[in-house]
Structures are given as C-alpha cells and as structure tokens.
Amino acid sequence: PDTDAAAAAADRNGQLTKPPAALGRLEDLAQWYAGWRGNGRPALENPQVVIFAxxxxxxxxxxxxxxxxxxVQMVANFEHGGAAINQLSxxxxxxMDVHAIDLDRPTGDFTETPAMDDADVLAALLTGWNAVDPQADLLVTGEMGIGNTTAAAAIAHALYGGTAQDWVGRGTGVDDAGLTLKAQVVADGVARHKGGDGLDTLARLGGREIAAMAGAILRARVEGIPVILDGFICCSAAACLQAVAPDALDHCVAGHVSAESAHPALLAKLGKEPLLSLGLRLGEGSGAALAIGVLKGAVACHSGMATFAEAGVSAG
Amino acid sequence: PDTDAAAAAADRNGQLTKPPAALGRLEDLAQWYAGWRGNGRPALENPQVVIFAxxxxxxxxxxxxxxxxxxVQMVANFEHGGAAINQLSxxxxxxMDVHAIDLDRPTGDFTETPAMDDADVLAALLTGWNAVDPQADLLVTGEMGIGNTTAAAAIAHALYGGTAQDWVGRGTGVDDAGLTLKAQVVADGVARHKGGDGLDTLARLGGREIAAMAGAILRARVEGIPVILDGFICCSAAACLQAVAPDALDHCVAGHVSAESAHPALLAKLGKEPLLSLGLRLGEGSGAALAIGVLKGAVACHSGMATFAEAGVSAG
Incomplete structure (x- = not known):
C-alpha cells in the first residue's frame, strides 16, 4: 500500500463532520482502500466480479x-443472467465475467492422484491472473464447481491440521451420511498428499477454479486493486497464498462469514473479520458482492463528506 | 402484510437456482418485503431517507x-450535501429529505418538566406522518439532535425498567464523568415522569425528532412501506409504538446494531436481529441507509433470478 495516501486519508478522516470514529469500520475500510489505491480521497466506480468454474x-x-x-448448467445460467451473482453484480x-475452465476434464480424484499436475495448476493460475481487468478498482472472485467444498476442506485441513471433521461442512446440503463420507474423503486425500507448501497443496487438493481465484487475487495485489474475499472456497484459495507469504492478503477484506460450518475457523486463520454475517452459503462470489455495498458506502462517506471547517460545524 | 403475496414469494423462492436456503437471511428479507409490498415479485426502486432534527x-x-x-449546523450540512447520510443516500x-423541527424552541428539560405537551408531541408526530412519500417503496428514518441519546435512554429506561446505567452510553463521545452525569439525569427524568403508556413516555421524555420518527414509522405501515430502523435513538422511537401495539413494528427490520452500548439490549426488547454490525454510532439514519444495499440485494436476487425450470439446471 501507499503510505502517503494512507496518511492523507487518515488526516482527512479526522476532519470529517462526525464525532471521532462514529462511522466505525467504515472509517478503517476507507483508509485501507485509499492506501491500496494510492489516493487519499479515492472513488470506487469500477468493481469487477470474476467467476471461475x-x-x-x-x-x-x-x-x-x-x-x-x-x-456446466450453472455456467450457462451465469451467462444468461439468471444466477444470484448476476443480480448482485x-x-x-x-x-461480471465468467470463466469456465476445462469443465469436460475434471481434476483428478485426490484420494487417488494429485488433483492437478504442474501444468494444470499453472494454466489455472494464469487464467485467474489474466481475468483481472487492470482498470478495475475493486475485485470480487467467485466460483462454481460441484464438489469444491470438499476440495476447500482438504486444503484447510492440509494447511492447518486438526481433523478432517473440523473442516468439512454440508456444502450445498449433504445429509449426515454424506458429511461422514466427505470427512473420510478429505482425511484420505490429506493423508495421501501431506507436506509441501501452499502452492503444492493448491495443486494436489484444490481445483482449477480455486487456483484461478488464487491467481486473480495475486494479480489484484500487483495492480493495487483491493479484493473482497467471498466464502469458504474463495478463502481456501486465499489461504494457499498466505501460506506462501504471510502478508499476501493485506489487500483483501473478508466480505462475509458464510453458513458453511468451517468458514469462521478459516477466517480466523486468515486473520480476517467479516463485514457481513447473513447466513449465505451459495458461493458464486455472492457474499462478497453484497459487501461491495458496504465498501462503496465507506468510500462515499470518506471522499464525499464535508470537513468541520468546510461546513462551519463546531468540532465539540 | 399481504398473505397471498407472501405465499407467492415463498413459492418462487423455492424454485430459484440455488440450494435451499443458500441465500440465508436474504431469502427471509425478500419474502418479508414481498408481503408488505403486496407483490410476490417486487422491485425496490424508490427508497426514501427522512431526517428529523x-x-x-x-x-x-x-x-x-x-x-x-x-x-442547526448539521442541518445546514445535510442541506448542502456534506454529511455522511447524504453520501449514503x-x-x-x-x-433524502430533512425536516428541522422548531430548533429555536428546545423541548423542556425532562428533569424539571415534561419534554413536550400534547400539542407539541402531536405536531411532531404529524410532521413525521406527512414527511413520508406514499410513492416510496422503502423508508429509513434518521435523526440529529444534540442530547438525544439521553432522551432515548430515558425512554428505554421508562419502558423497560432496569437501571439508568443500563441504558446510557457515550453518545457522540462523553467521558466517564459525562456518563455518570447522564445516568443521573436519566434517573431523575424517569423518576419524575413514571407511568403512562408509550405515547406518554414519548411526550414526557422524548424529543420532537423522536416523535417525528414514530409518526413516520406509523405512516409507513399504513402505506405498506417497509422500514429499516437505524440506531439507538430511532429504535427508542419505535419502542414507544411497540409499547402501544405489540405488532406495530412488523413492517420494520433493524438495519444495524450500533456501538452505543445499550443498542443491543434495545434491539433484543424489540425482538429485532440487526442486518449489520459495523461499529457505527453516528445516527442520521446512516446504519439503516447502509442496510438499504442488503435489502436491495435480497430483492434483486428474489425477483431477478431464474428458476431451475427456466435455466435447465438439475435440482439435486
């Protein structure tokens, strides 16, 4: 981040017509955003939502x-404008852009082989990297992929330990038997692929849409584009980056905490406090897209409000 | 609310391209909104923010x-577009409309006399009633009034008991001595004016902007306009209505929980779960205005998404 811009934003924040800190987290958000945009009085006008499948x-x-x-059916729904994320965008x-990645060629079953080889994971990372519009001033990464809460749970279990049960949840809605099976699958996969760094974990246990989100989050950092993280699967992609470089997610905020049972624990590992808690568990970037409104409100207040001096208001 | 519209909305919600309940509270919000608007597939296009001072x-x-x-300085700031609520609106x-009510004629000091007599409180209620645009499809009521967290605390203490300390907070930022003084003032006022119903409490301990918010909330119900409640002071106005009729706030949701210390307890008394928790404590309707985004997102998903049949997606 740009420390001069952040300092200018902090100075401006102190002069706005409100009691000190009365806008709560909106003030922190606006100053964080200002720092990453390199502008003490930024605008937020061109958010981009990218969905990978x-x-x-x-x-x-x-x-x-x-x-x-x-x-593939939901990708068509995204393309025709019928999904939740279309309405929220x-x-x-x-x-909003959609990238379906080799849907006719599923990853390997990680209980038997690595999900992806080096060429596969690199291609997916690059798909994500190239999907980011350098002119965007905010990025939301979302995903679609039947089975991907299992991959995300395996990533979290591999990176953070505990038991497989700690990290699995009901996803789109499995029953108790499905949940037990899911935990066994995650335990088997992690036992087979233990060791390695964050990118090894991403390749062996992740998926193409998860790797693409990681690539997009990384590109956003290089471009100075702040990111709103979505739910459990998006955060598993982010976790692989943070495992490689502890400050890799400084340009990211957590849009929401989802109803997927292990998302609160994953956010705690990332050190991120969610902006929203509304029981969503849809993926697609939906929770993060909803949080665009919060960030827009924060930036609008910061950059649009009058100062005490401008408004002739007594500062108390 | 219109039970046919609510039933139509529930039916539609069950067919949308998402796992059951995957949009969490957004689904409940959309169906609640549909019921009050009398339309199973409503739009949210004309929100109104009304500020009373x-x-x-x-x-x-x-x-x-x-x-x-x-x-009065902040009223000028509202009128010139410089306050937080201008940016959020x-x-x-x-x-956004602003109504300054008799600023040159403060209410009575409730430690000595009733804050308002019958004519005063009626005039303020009517100002609120008349401020609502019947064409609006959502209402946020906000306020400005130096001293009004003290009035709100007195209302809550009178309606709900406990001690004055339970209901006072730092408002715009009083220190420990100020907080002690505030509790004493609230205790004195409530001791002097105990008894009476919700409207008596509103008159004796409230203020013109608080009564106006109550009048506006009531009018919105009659017009079928859903309301997003703001912070502690707005909720104290709502509490006076609920004290008179337990279902008086069924057309209202709580936009946020503020950093004012007694707001969580007041929301619990109202039986309202806040949509946002971001540490705001500014008033002006700011927290409720931020929550307009959440409600817009909820209604956009409900009314804009494709059904499984329309999109050709397997329903699992």
Missing part, C-alpha cells in the same frame, strides 16, 4: 448434494 | 460532548 474428480465419490453436470454496479 | 432542553445539563448549536439511490 471447474469440475472435480472427487465429486464421483458422492460428496455433493448435486450432480456434477450442475457446474447489477445491483452494485459491478461488471 | 430537534433540540433538547436536557442538553443544558451538559450531557453531550458537542454544544447544542451543532444541531446517494450511494444507494435514495431520495
């Missing part, structure tokens, strides 16, 4: 409440 | 960190 070999194990063909003035 | 006799007791002249597409 991938298919997972491990879905064949029966870990999801929905069949794998739903991934429009509501908050974000442009 | 009043001055308080009790401010002379030194219960605020800011001097009383800040009320613009960010969420709301029209």
């Amino acid at each position: 991938g298919n997972h070999g491990v879905a064949a194990k029966g870990v999801s409440a929905f069949p794998p063909e739903v991934t 429009k509501a908050f003035g974000a442009k | 009043g001055n308080h006799g009790v401010a002379a007791k030194g219960v605020s960190a800011f001097p009383p002249e800040v009320t 613009k960010a969420f597409g709301a029209k």
